[in-house]
Amino acid sequence: MYQILLVSSISILLLSVFFSVITSRNLIRPLLSLEDGIKQISIGNWENLKINVRDPIEIQFLSKSFNSMQESLRKKTLEHEASNFELKKANTDLISTQRQLVHSEKMASIGQLAAGVAHEINNPTAFVSTNLHTMVEYLSVYKNLFQQMEELITCIENKDVEEKSLTVINKIESMKEEENFPFILDDAFQLLEESIDGANRIKKIVLDLRNFARPESHDARLANINTAIEDALRLTSNELKYKCEIVKELGNLPDIFCRIDQITQVFVNLFVNAAHAIKEHGNITIKSWIETDSIFISVCDTGTGIDKENLDKLFDPFFTTKDVGEGTGLGLAISYGIIEKHGGTIKAESTPGKGSCFHIILPQKGNSI
Numbered sequence: 001m002y003q004i005l006l007v008s009s010i011s012i013l014l015l016s017v018f019f020s021v022i023t024s025r026n027l028i029r030p031l032l033s034l035e036d037g038i039k040q041i042s043i044g045n046w047e048n049l050k051i052n053v054r055d056p057i058e059i060q061f062l063s064k065s066f067n068s069m070q071e072s073l074r075k076k077t078l079e080h081e082a083s084n085f086e087l088k089k090a091n092t093d094l095i096s097t098q099r100q101l102v103h104s105e106k107m108a109s110i111g112q113l114a115a116g117v118a119h120e121i122n123n124p125t126a127f128v129s130t131n132l133h134t135m136v137e138y139l140s141v142y143k144n145l146f147q148q149m150e151e152l153i154t155c156i157e158n159k160d161v162e163e164k165s166l167t168v169i170n171k172i173e174s175m176k177e178e179e180n181f182p183f184i185l186d187d188a189f190q191l192l193e194e195s196i197d198g199a200n201r202i203k204k205i206v207l208d209l210r211n212f213a214r215p216e217s218h219d220a221r222l223a224n225i226n227t228a229i230e231d232a233l234r235l236t237s238n239e240l241k242y243k244c245e246i247v248k249e250l251g252n253l254p255d256i257f258c259r260i261d262q263i264t265q266v267f268v269n270l271f272v273n274a275a276h277a278i279k280e281h282g283n284i285t286i287k288s289w290i291e292t293d294s295i296f297i298s299v300c301d302t303g304t305g306i307d308k309e310n311l312d313k314l315f316d317p318f319f320t321t322k323d324v325g326e327g328t329g330l331g332l333a334i335s336y337g338i339i340e341k342h343g344g345t346i347k348a349e350s351t352p353g354k355g356s357c358f359h360i361i362l363p364q365k366g367n368s369i
């Protein structure tokens with residue numbers, strides 16, 4: 001009896017172990033395949049992932065929900081990828097439009113400067129041309145003298161009759177009386193030096209203008225902000241020199257990584273604006289200095305100043321108080337964009353009737369522009 005009991009309880013135990021192993025295998029296998037599905041999703045391999053579980057019924061439901069979740073995830077991801085692509089394209093378009101805008105504004109300011117630049121070129125061209133005409137006259141005098149000297153040399157070589165050499169000598173003497181040879185010689189050198197200087201001035205103006213006009217000509221590089229100030233002053237010199245006293249207090253600045261042609265564009269606009277604001281005669285004071293890893297530049301004028309209600313609108317695109325054809329109102333908006341792209345700030349302050357100041361701060365280690 002005891003033995004029968006022992007055998008039957010062992011059999012029951014074995015049977016229950018057998019069934020529990022079967023049941024747990026049936027339960028664990030689908031759970032493991034679900035876990036694998038989740039892992040695949042987490043590492044991004046989910047595109048054609050489907051889980052097929054038939055039993056038990058609860059896990060089957062779970063796997064169905066998993067599959068529908070995977071399908072909606074796939075759809076959502078595709079939608080996100082499409083909108084991401086659209087966004088990237090819109091961003092590229094925006095960057096190219098902004099570049100075109102910066103370039104158009106630059107072209108517009110060249111238009112504004114054109115009359116002045118033409119004058120700047122005309123001046124040296126006029127005196128170089130006058131000098132060259134005078135040089136032609138001087139050279140013909142020396143050519144005559146040279147001819148007489150050659151004749152004299154021939155007379156001496158041929159041991160010619162004294163009379164002939166005397167005639168030539170007399171001619172030279174009378175030429176010496178008519179023409180002031182030492183003066184001609186000195187003046188010729190002076191005229192040539194002046195003309196070389198004038199030609200170099202023209203060359204520099206054309207070079208400055210060509211550099212400035214080139215669209216996005218330079219990649220960002222190490223450059224000095226004071227150079228941009230000097231370049232802009234040269235480009236605008238004709239707008240400024242008749243009515244503005246330029247006071248420069250440029251500190252010793254380190255080179256910074258920047259798009260120097262765009263920074264020049266900012267200063268061209270600030271100087272032209274200042275010159276426009278000065279009605280008869282005034283000062284433009286330009287200062288630059290470095291302080292705790294930032295470069296500071298201020299451009300102050302003694303012009304008309306800016307009314308309080310306009311101060312907030314200055315950097316808005318198309319805000320202008322100038323007549324049609326005189327200004328588009330884009331100068332400061334573009335300047336703001338340029339400075340912001342360099343990781344800096346530009347602000348204006350003004351006392352109406354007394355003048356205005358524009359303050360720029362640029363980080364020494366700027367953005368990746």
Ligand SMILES: Nc1ncnc2c1ncn2[C@@H]1O[C@H](COP(=O)(O)OP(=O)(O)OP(=O)(O)O)[C@@H](O)[C@H]1O
Pocket residue numbers: 108269273274277301303304305306314319320321322326327328329330331332333356
């Ligand atoms: N230094 C200044 N003094 C007085 N007003 C100024 C000064 N700078 C700018 N402004 C005012 O701000 C306005 C906008 O300047 P902004 O440079 O953006 O455009 P604009 O000079 O009118 O035209 P643009 O620069 O496109 O040729 C000017 O029309 C002017 O009214």
Ligand SMILES: [Mg+2]
Pocket residue numbers: 269272273327331332
């Ligand atoms: Mg302007």
